[in-house]
Amino acid sequence: MVKFLKLYEKIGIFILIVLASIFLAIVSPNFRNLDTILGIIMQGSYGAIIAFGMTYAITSGGLDLSVEAVMGLTSVIIAMLIPTMGFVGAILIAITASCFVGLINGLLITKMDVNPFITTLAMQAILRGASLLITGGRQIVISQKEFMSIGATELFHIPTPIVYMVVLFIIFYIILNMTTFGRHVAATGSNEQAAKMSGLNVSLIKIIVYILVAFSASIVGVIRTSQTLIGIPTMAPGFTLNVLTIAILGGTSLAGGKGNLIGTLFAGIFISMIYYGLNLLYVQIFYQMLAVGITLLFALFIDGLRNRYLNVARIKGIRV
Amino acid sequence: MMNNNNIFIELKNIRKIFPGVVALENVDFDVRYGEVHALVGENGAGKSTLIKILGGAYQLDGGEIIIEGKPVTIGSTSMAQHLKIAVIYQEFNLVPDLSVAENIFIGREPKIGKSFINWRKINNDAAEILKKLEIDINPRKFISDLSVAEKQMVEIAKSLSMDARLIVMDEPTATLTEKEVVKLFSIIKELKAKGVSIIYISHRLDEAFELADRITVLRDGRKIETKKISETNQNEIVSLMVGKIVKDYFVGKKEEINEKEIVMEVKNYNIADSIYDLNFKLYKGEILGFAGVLGSGIHHLLRSIYGVSQKTSGEVYFEGKKVEINSPSEAINLGIGFVTEDRKGEGLLNDMSVIQNLSIIIIKTLTFFKGMFIRQKDEFAVFDNMAKELNIKYANINQRIIYLSGGNQQKVIIGRTLVSECKVLILLEPTRGIDVGAKAEIHKIMIELANKGISIIMASSELPELVNLTDRCIVLYKGKFAAEFNRENMNEEELVAAEIGKLSYAVN
Numbered sequence: 001m002v003k004f005l006k007l008y009e010k011i012g013i014f015i016l017i018v019l020a021s022i023f024l025a026i027v028s029p030n031f032r033n034l035d036t037i038l039g040i041i042m043q044g045s046y047g048a049i050i051a052f053g054m055t056y057a058i059t060s061g062g063l064d065l066s067v068e069a070v071m072g073l074t075s076v077i078i079a080m081l082i083p084t085m086g087f088v089g090a091i092l093i094a095i096t097a098s099c100f101v102g103l104i105n106g107l108l109i110t111k112m113d114v115n116p117f118i119t120t121l122a123m124q125a126i127l128r129g130a131s132l133l134i135t136g137g138r139q140i141v142i143s144q145k146e147f148m149s150i151g152a153t154e155l156f157h158i159p160t161p162i163v164y165m166v167v168l169f170i171i172f173y174i175i176l177n178m179t180t181f182g183r184h185v186a187a188t189g190s191n192e193q194a195a196k197m198s199g200l201n202v203s204l205i206k207i208i209v210y211i212l213v214a215f216s217a218s219i220v221g222v223i224r225t226s227q228t229l230i231g232i233p234t235m236a237p238g239f240t241l242n243v244l245t246i247a248i249l250g251g252t253s254l255a256g257g258k259g260n261l262i263g264t265l266f267a268g269i270f271i272s273m274i275y276y277g278l279n280l281l282y283v284q285i286f287y288q289m290l291a292v293g294i295t296l297l298f299a300l301f302i303d304g305l306r307n308r309y310l311n312v313a314r315i316k317g318i319r320v
Numbered sequence: 321m322m323n324n325n326n327i328f329i330e331l332k333n334i335r336k337i338f339p340g341v342v343a344l345e346n347v348d349f350d351v352r353y354g355e356v357h358a359l360v361g362e363n364g365a366g367k368s369t370l371i372k373i374l375g376g377a378y379q380l381d382g383g384e385i386i387i388e389g390k391p392v393t394i395g396s397t398s399m400a401q402h403l404k405i406a407v408i409y410q411e412f413n414l415v416p417d418l419s420v421a422e423n424i425f426i427g428r429e430p431k432i433g434k435s436f437i438n439w440r441k442i443n444n445d446a447a448e449i450l451k452k453l454e455i456d457i458n459p460r461k462f463i464s465d466l467s468v469a470e471k472q473m474v475e476i477a478k479s480l481s482m483d484a485r486l487i488v489m490d491e492p493t494a495t496l497t498e499k500e501v502v503k504l505f506s507i508i509k510e511l512k513a514k515g516v517s518i519i520y521i522s523h524r525l526d527e528a529f530e531l532a533d534r535i536t537v538l539r540d541g542r543k544i545e546t547k548k549i550s551e552t553n554q555n556e557i558v559s560l561m562v563g564k565i566v567k568d569y570f571v572g573k574k575e576e577i578n579e580k581e582i583v584m585e586v587k588n589y590n591i592a593d594s595i596y597d598l599n600f601k602l603y604k605g606e607i608l609g610f611a612g613v614l615g616s617g618i619h620h621l622l623r624s625i626y627g628v629s630q631k632t633s634g635e636v637y638f639e640g641k642k643v644e645i646n647s648p649s650e651a652i653n654l655g656i657g658f659v660t661e662d663r664k665g666e667g668l669l670n671d672m673s674v675i676q677n678l679s680i681i682i683i684k685t686l687t688f689f690k691g692m693f694i695r696q697k698d699e700f701a702v703f704d705n706m707a708k709e710l711n712i713k714y715a716n717i718n719q720r721i722i723y724l725s726g727g728n729q730q731k732v733i734i735g736r737t738l739v740s741e742c743k744v745l746i747l748l749e750p751t752r753g754i755d756v757g758a759k760a761e762i763h764k765i766m767i768e769l770a771n772k773g774i775s776i777i778m779a780s781s782e783l784p785e786l787v788n789l790t791d792r793c794i795v796l797y798k799g800k801f802a803a804e805f806n807r808e809n810m811n812e813e814e815l816v817a818a819e820i821g822k823l824s825y826a827v828n
């Protein structure tokens with residue numbers, strides 16, 4: 001069992017991807033051409049990018065459930081500001097506002113000592129409400145076609161969202177694995193009290209983490225808005241669950257302290273493959289939700305097993 | 321079937337493998353009725369692993385366990401309980417969010433009807449057991465509010481409440497002060513008289529020699545020898561443990577300090593319910609000891625100086641300047657280092673590797689590009705150096721810290737603070753759970769540091785350590801100053817008397 005889990009920890013997500021690829025290659029001749037594959041990766045990039053941020057939150061011992069509302073907020077702000085400011089200014093303000101939301105999340109969680117789950121869930125409701133209020137509940141059509149250059153074009157034949165994903169992956173990966181800040185995030189999630197005793201400013205670390213999550217969600221908000229040219233206050237309902245699924249499936253332990261961004265990247269693509277496969281099979285949208293839910297449970301199950309078996313401290317902690 | 325030489329439990333050919341480590345190989349071990357059998361060995365020798373097998377926490381990879389002549393399997397902790405084996409683990413096994421009473425009776429709560437816990441009975445029964453142990457803890461208190469020593473006593477109470485036939489104690493006295501140790505010993509002797517078998521693990525050989533009938537030495541996962549206590553001596557056991565003849569582990573005294581330059585001064589210090597009007601000075605290059613039994617408030621005092629918890633009033637002067645230390649990071653910036661007594665709760669970064677655990681305090685300095693990127697080469701150099709100095713045993717640097725043995729974890733936690741080059745070092749029970757060799761090594765390092773001008777505050781429940789190592793020793797009793805000793809008049813008898821409030825004695 002332990003061996004299996006260790007192996008899974010290392011290569012589990014790749015095996016899932018290989019299995020999914022074989023399956024898709026069999027059922028769909030289209031799958032064998034590059035454009036389809038790029039399409040799948042692009043669809044996966046949205047979840048993956050936010051899941052990079054989520055990986056930080058989980059690694060620090062927390063969680064952020066407000067990401068889809070941050071996307072909506074971003075979308076609405078851009079649509080409102082674009083006519084007066086042009087898209088560059090609108091994007092910058094939307095991202096800044098989102099980071100501010102992350103800051104508030106972080107402050108509530110650290111200074112008021114509220115549980116991250118509850119805090120960010122409340123934030124989700126607040127942001128959704130606020131976004132709907134701003135627009136009067138309507139969607140706003142954007143007429144500046146130039147804005148499409150952000151998320152609906154290609155760079156060297158690669159769709160820009162994939163480019164963003166790769167760039168962000170590299171940055172997030174380097175920060176988490178090679179910098180002191182990344183080390184501090186892991187220490188905080190591993191044992192907060194020990195991190196404090198070692199002189200880390202745990203509050204500041206967590207605040208930055210929540211800003212990073214909001215930032216990554218905002219980026220995806222920008223991309224999606226640029227593709228549709230509509231400001232949608234209720235953008236991507238239920239997407240938070242996808243993001244969580246991706247992060248946990250990728251091997252980042254809910255117990256904190258251990259973040260696996262490579263896993264997150266590939267889990268994002270895997271989830272997209274599932275969607276694609278289900279679409280091919282003409283499965284109703286409800287089943288897709290079902291599939292994500294089941295995948296999340298599976299990921300949680302593995303995570304639980306791993307914590308149980310691989311963490312000696314926990315073995316000893318089992319109630320006698 | 322009753323065995324002729326009254327063997328209660330017998331372990332044969334025990335083998336246990338972890339990835340990359342053979343923790344136990346070919347180990348034979350037995351315990352008789354009413355016998356105290358001491359189990360000793362260096363850090364990482366396999367002691368804890370052996371008793372975790374008895375407790376059902378680990379499964380055997382080979383060998384067999386025989387109880388009263390019948391082979392048994394101990395597949396889980398509840399099976400161990402069923403076989404009337406109680407294990408007091410080195411790392412506690414208590415649920416922090418439950419009360420003391422609930423923890424003592426966990427899984428065996430007295431019920432009203434089928435499902436309701438009989439609170440009155442559980443609290444009364446717990447109070448009774450605690451009283452028998454002469455422990456002054458309210459059974460309704462939460463575990464998370466207890467000190468480490470109190471937790472240890474609750475663990476002991478828990479195992480006593482089980483009517484166990486074999487009680488295994490993994491370094492039970494490591495966290496206790498003199499007074500509780502005495503109590504524990506008298507309980508062990510009572511149990512023994514009742515025919516209960518006891519396995520006793522400790523790094524303090526004098527304890528083993530006081531309590532045990534036989535002693536078994538493990539080294540690198542193998543059994544070296546089992547001897548009758550009456551037929552051996554401490555020197556022989558130490559030689560068996562380390563595998564060579566050792567002369568003496570006493571490290572000698574540090575140099576006396578000549579000029580008395582004050583580094584830190586604490587004035588009129590008060591902490592709610594634990595410290596009252598305390599004053600003391602710390603000189604440059606001095607090792608200052610603090611002694612006291614449970615409830616002395618020493619740990620509260622030192623934690624508060626480090627900024628972990630709040631004082632109610634009082635002043636701290638550091639290098640002549642008045643300072644307010646509100647968090648450990650402020651203390652670290654001033655140059656104060658701290659080693660916690662609560663390794664599991666606030667020391668170990670469980671999910672992280674051995675090397676990352678060692679470098680966490682100074683990682684900021686092992687960097688390039690304005691402190692942002694970690695220079696792995698530097699990190700490794702620092703680790704390698706400390707690992708050699710403290711003789712830390714690990715499989716590889718990326719091994720997670722929780723897979724090290726208890727003593728090796730402790731070495732990493734101490735090393736973490738030692739590498740941070742501070743001016744004042746506060747050590748709570750620094751050599752807890754550390755084997756003789758490494759302990760001498762740590763004492764030697766402390767002396768070297770002090771000779772270099774670093775001031776050390778050490779709280780220890782081991783009196784010989786205090787007497788041999790410190791320049792001065794302050795004794796607190798119930799949060800108040802009780803006595804102060806210097807090199808000339810320091811002795812164990814009077815220290816003990818002062819610790820229990822029977823002596824007040826001061827020199828300047």
Ligand SMILES: Nc1ncnc2c1ncn2[C@@H]1O[C@H](COP(=O)(O)OP(=O)(O)OP(=O)(O)O)[C@@H](O)[C@H]1O
Nearest residue numbers: 338343363364365366367368369723724725726727
């Ligand atoms: N869960 C584990 N995974 C991997 N290695 C382990 C695990 N538990 C123990 N070990 C290794 O097994 C060896 C024996 O460890 P054990 O904890 O039994 O030592 P010990 O004699 O109790 O030492 P100490 O005096 O330091 O407590 C050590 O090398 C340790 O690193």
Ligand SMILES: [Mg+2]
Nearest residue numbers: 368410725726
């Ligand atoms: Mg041990």
